[in-house]
Amino acid sequence: MLSIPERVLMGPGPSDVPARVLEALSRPTVGHLDPVFLTLMDEVRDRLQAVFQTQNEMTLAVSGTGSAGMETLFVNLVEPGTRVLVCKQGVFGNRMEDVARRCGAEVVTLEVPWGSVFETSAIVAAADAHRPDLVAIVHAETSTGAHQPLAGLGPALHELGALLLVDCVTSLAGMPVEVDAWGIDAAYSGTQKCLSCPPGLAPITLSPRAVERLERRAAPVQSWYLDLSMVRNYWGGDRAYHHTAPVNMLYALHEALGIVLEEGLEARFARHAAAHDQLRAGLAELGIDYLAAPGHQLPMLNAVSIPEGTDDKAVRRRLLADYGLEIGGGLGAFAGRAWRIGLMGHAATRRNVTLLLSALRDLL
Amino acid sequence: MLSIPERVLMGPGPSDVPARVLEALSRPTVGHLDPVFLTLMDEVRDRLQAVFQTQNEMTLAVSGTGSAGMETLFVNLVEPGTRVLVCKQGVFGNRMEDVARRCGAEVVTLEVPWGSVFETSAIVAAADAHRPDLVAIVHAETSTGAHQPLAGLGPALHELGALLLVDCVTSLAGMPVEVDAWGIDAAYSGTQKCLSCPPGLAPITLSPRAVERLERRAAPVQSWYLDLSMVRNYWGGDRAYHHTAPVNMLYALHEALGIVLEEGLEARFARHAAAHDQLRAGLAELGIDYLAAPGHQLPMLNAVSIPEGTDDKAVRRRLLADYGLEIGGGLGAFAGRAWRIGLMGHAATRRNVTLLLSALRDLL
DSSP states (O other): OOOOOOOEEESSSOOOOOHHHHHHHTSOOOOTTOHHHHHHHHHHHHHHHHHHTOOOSEEEEESSOHHHHHHHHHHHHOOTTOEEEEEESSHHHHHHHHHHHHTTOEEEEEEOOTTOOOOHHHHHHHHHHHOOSEEEEESEETTTTEEOOOTTHHHHHHHTTOEEEEEOTTTTTTSOOOTTTTTOSEEEOOSSSTTOOOSSOEEEEEOHHHHHHHHTOSSOOSOSTTOHHHHHHHHSTTOOOOSOOOHHHHHHHHHHHHHHHHHOHHHHHHHHHHHHHHHHHHHHHTTOOBSSOTTOBOSSEEEEEOOTTOOHHHHHHHHHHHHOEEEEEOOGGGTTTEEEEEOOGGGOSHHHHHHHHHHHHHHO | OOOOOOOEEESSSOOOOOHHHHHHHTSOOOOTTOHHHHHHHHHHHHHHHHHHTOOOSEEEEESSOHHHHHHHHHHHHOOTTOEEEEEESSHHHHHHHHHHHHTTOEEEEEEOOTTOOOOHHHHHHHHHHHOOSEEEEESEETTTTEEOOOTTHHHHHHHTTOEEEEEOTTTBTTBOOOTTTTTOSEEEOOSSSTTOOOSSOEEEEEOHHHHHHHHTOSSOOSOSTTOHHHHHHHHSTTOOOOSOOOHHHHHHHHHHHHHHHHHOHHHHHHHHHHHHHHHHHHHHHTTOOBSSOTTOBOSSEEEEEOOTTOOHHHHHHHHHHHHOEEEEEOOGGGTTTEEEEEOOGGGOSHHHHHHHHHHHHHHO
């Protein structure tokens, strides 16, 4: 019998999953075309629309993890020769560039140092200069803990004929992500961050403007599995069989979204902000600094410098072994230099922050 | 709270999931790089090797459903100009052709009428004529219920310089799939058929010969998410972060594979065969015929002609509403003409067959 310890998950994801979600996950599997399940898919779409703050009809959960969500948007919105401006400020911006190139995009990149964010005017100027079809950017860069402001960007890009594609993997349900109000045309997320659902699904949403792009593609989508022209008919329309949906994972997402909406988005964002404030104050007392610029620190992903002389792996190993508590190491350019402390969804609590700060005080 | 009815799943998948697997699914989520989880991934690989009857080191579960397994093998083994011979005898052969073309393959197809299977000699002759790099075939065609014999094919293709790629989505763990003994170079399956695990993962295995092909590719793999050069390092080697594994789904697969191996492959195959014999005899009494040729009928997927004058949808609706019992409709060319009765994994029991036959007797 499988022996799994109970952890407190304060890394970059997965985050702690509420018992209600685990219970939903374990309901009996039904057929993926069972009327009961089709109703559930409709409700998942309605709830995702509420969390993404959008009316977009093409809102659904891709049958893969967050990275599959990224790939879904690129394979559908890019064909050979599509011009893409990728804004790179960390690992996930780099990944978007890689994915876009594999789709045959002509890629132009804009970069800022890790931990920084872009000025909206700089992005718009680059779009004006290069006239891309698509501009891709990460809202909450999980490798640096930096929060990229997005308000105002979408309308400016639309004037230049570009669509705005946003990575909301880490931000969704932990801070405002206003797809319609901000003019976002395509966004993807993952279930295992602030939605506090196990990893395995990638919520996405596409604006009517983005759907129009899909509909006038010349080349077939290079991925059969992620081809939205077929996936959309399975999620709506005639329910044409495409692939077998991950039935139980969708039970879990349905429940996780229900919990988010019961709490209310504003209350949930405030809870994340409060946990972040408590953590930041406590870390300051320990002399631990953030890597992201002040004023641009994500509430749910606290990327901090490892204090000098500290053994990164030894501390994380003791946190896990002695306290059952997981935090994340650095990624990419920050490997060995950073810790990434998640305050995501169900885990963003005073109890968890207090435990972590106490444990760090003991260990450092 | 999510209200999910208990069904008896006798369609083309998902199949009934044992309580032990549902329970494993609902264990607390841990980090995807937690030592406990890495050990579990190793055990999943060991168990998959046992079920695939292979020593292949590159054996793992792709983070998507069975169709993602298909796509994984094609995107990794095909690059523009790779010559692929696709054997088509139903929906899933057609799908392989579509996927191969999207990868830039030069595709040649070989076809037999739906419900038939290929003679090994015909495939070898076509391979001799066209000299493909890869030959793709479905072992258990879920749309027709036909069982394609594979013994002897691999070695003959190897002599011609071709790799053998096999779809084992429906057959794995329900009838012999001897990857090493049969000389299969690449195989994929799904969790929701005879493994009796919820849908969401795609077990795959690649022979050293196939891995060598991957290693001397010229072009990058067009899918980032499914690129085995990175996925393999996450499943073994240096455990480099690629994407976040579907943690809870892997708990479930671990348990489902444990159940398969506790029962023993031979006993499990015999149970499927016995349930099939009982069903076939009962259907014969009702005057219901199989679509696949005699001697080539799959034990776990019984595709049968709908008796003349019977209202397909009405019968299936009543089976579901009055008996809580799901069977599948026809797919593709057999839509409206066929029922597909699954006897997969946990569901291949005398109890289920008896229930279905009694219900059909009442309804017809």
